[in-house]
Amino acid sequence: MGKFDDLPETRRRGLERMEQVYGFDMTDGTGDFFRYTADHLFADIWERPGLSDRDRRLLLIGLLSGSGGADVLGIQVPAALAAGELDAEELREIVIFLSHYAGWPNGARINSIVENAVAQASRPPK
Structure with missing residues (x-):
């Protein structure tokens, strides 16, 4: 049960x-x-059919980046990494791309979230 x-x-x-x-x-x-x-x-x-979880995650990360939703990005980015939907290289590429559209200050926040998630994921479990 x-x-x-x-x-x-x-x-x-x-x-x-x-x-x-x-x-x-x-x-x-x-x-x-x-x-x-x-x-x-x-x-x-x-x-709903029609989009993969990865598609939804990419859309959500883009939307949150543009609207300053760092709090929810702090959930979505590590979850995407843990689920294998996006890897560290892809997340870093997303930061570079979105920084040019969402603005550099938002990009800096996204970068911090991504780098923290990547560092956390690479740590051995306790």
Whole structure:
């Protein structure tokens, strides 16, 4: 039996997908914002055919870079690296490319996030 089996089907699928996308354990939450996030965004939108997870991740990284979403980039970049959707070389290339469109200060923030994620991923597990 899975840890989300006692939840409604949509919530279970959403939480499982959130764990897959983010790369860390999730717990059920409360309130409308969490409901829309788990039940709609992850159980529905992230499950739609037509785009791969890598495609979605690239789009999201670009959008977050342009809008100054460093907090969410701090989740998405390490998750993309851990999932094997993007490697260190590709992430570094994304930084160079996006810096020219999102602005150098945003690029510097993205670069810090990427380099921290790469360093963290290359450390041996404790």
